[in-house]
Amino acid sequence: MFTTAWTASPQLPSEGFTPNRSREGFWRQSLRQVVRLTAGGGRVRVRLSNAYGTSPVRIAGATVGRTATGAAVAAGSLTPLTFGGERGAELPARGDLVSDPAALAVAAGDPVTVTLFFDAATGPATFHAQAFTTAYRGAGDLLADEHGTGFVETTESWYFLTAVETDAGRTDGIALFGDSLTDGFGSTPNAGRRWSDALADRTGRPVLNAGIGGNLLLHDSAWYGEKALHRLHRDVLAHPGVDTLAVLIGVNDIGFGETDEQPTYKPAPVVEADELIAGHQGLIRQAGERGLRVIGATLVPFGGSDHWGEHAAKVSHEVNEWIRTAGAYDAVVDFARLLADPADTDRLRPAYDFGDHLHPNDAGYAVMAEAVAAVL
CATH class of the missing domain: 3.40.50.1110 (SGNH hydrolase)
Incomplete structure (x- = not known):
């Protein structure tokens, strides 16, 4: 049984009150986002939202891992995420997408890092404006970038990611x-x-x-x-x-x-x-x-x-x-x-x-x- 361990409420893309990339979106870029879990477990899955998108968004690949420092991920923890058994998936317009469970041992209080790669233009991004947590962007496919050196830009919003769930059974x-x-x-x-x-x-x-x-x-x-x-x-x-x-x-x-x-x-x-x-x-x-x-x-x-x-x-x-x-x-x-x-x-x-x-x-x-x- 899965339990929601972290959430962020989605918002309409907008830039009038805090600097962000929601209207610009992403293209041929990787996005790395750090969240703090409140429930542990041996498996995790992520929930993505395109609630305010008028076109589908192509997810070319995704990973999850335990956070090290900044954009870096703890050695050996990077784990591919799949969607219906496939590495890539389409996030439907006005819809949601939930990954398959991935084996990753986590504890309550742990920060985890979710990385998404977009090989096609996303258009404006459903997001959560004020994360008060640094997220990272870099050019190309950086899903396997354990050290985070390719992530050269930062933002303090979350994009598309709205929940992380664990098999805590709580x-x-x-x-x-x-x-x-x-x-x-x-x-x-x-x-x-x-x-x-x-x-x-x-x-x-x-x-x-x-x-x-x-x-x-x-x-x-x-x-x-x-x-x-x-x-x-x-x-x-x-x-x-x-x-x-x-x-x-x-x-x-x-x-x-x-x-x-x-x-x-x-x-x-x-x-x-x-x-x-x-x-x-x-x-x-x-x-x-x-x-x-x-x-x-x-x-x-x-x-x-x-x-x-x-x-x-x-x-x-x-x-x-x-x-x-x-x-x-x-x-x-x-x-x-x-x-x-x-x-x-x-x-x-x-x-x-x-x-x-x-x-x-x-x-x-x-x-x-x-x-x-x-x-x-």
Whole structure:
């Protein structure tokens, strides 16, 4: 039985908010991507997505191996991936592709490296914009490049790769669902310091990160993904081995309308608390129908950020009070109180503030993970 050990939620190709190669795509190039697993096993398989592609993508070959340093792979660990017994495969337009299981011994916490070779132009690439992890690109077929010397370009996005699964046989996975605070904005790049990483380390359970920076609960965005209400099934419920969902979403619905300085925030409809509450109820209903236990998290303090204003304050307080008291969630973690500055509870405690008064730093994410672990 396979268990999802790592995920990244797919997004529409876009370049307006973070440098990446999603619109450019790949041609006669190899792409090497590093991910950190949260479940071990003796076999692995990878899941690729062309969810936003209008044409098939030719995968000329793929490998997986244990990560060494940078683009290098641990000696002797490079393992070919096959698809239906073949080295090459077609990733269908608007579709997914899952590799055959490959023999590779891995442990929870291990980084693994997935390499894809594209011998034909991919066109715009379905991707995950903010990986906070370095990926590598090089010319030609570098599938067997153990030392990684041919990978001369870097990026901090993931492309086509949306999941790695292992034969751990675990059914106690935890999915974290939300926006940039779940995606890990403000954590140290390449260090595994998101709260999903900290939660996996603390609990020993598989943890799936289904955050998308800038994501909205109620509305689609050209830059920040499909609305959470639509993507929950694809990004969480369709993955094997998950029994718990933790929800942290809504700050962008509230805050995007508070500034005119960021064009990627537009359009930004002004929303009220009852609309967001209905959205949360929709998530709870979808997860409940699949038998998941659902944990609700209050929105973190964000006073002083570009998301803050009089209306944002009113709505965030109302939504947080509903999360705390309505009894709609199976359990609640009160990030608003845990991360608040005692001198001004609408603001992040300075020791937990990444610096933009919206996103926690590594220490703040560790506190969030500890709070969720306490209610599991």
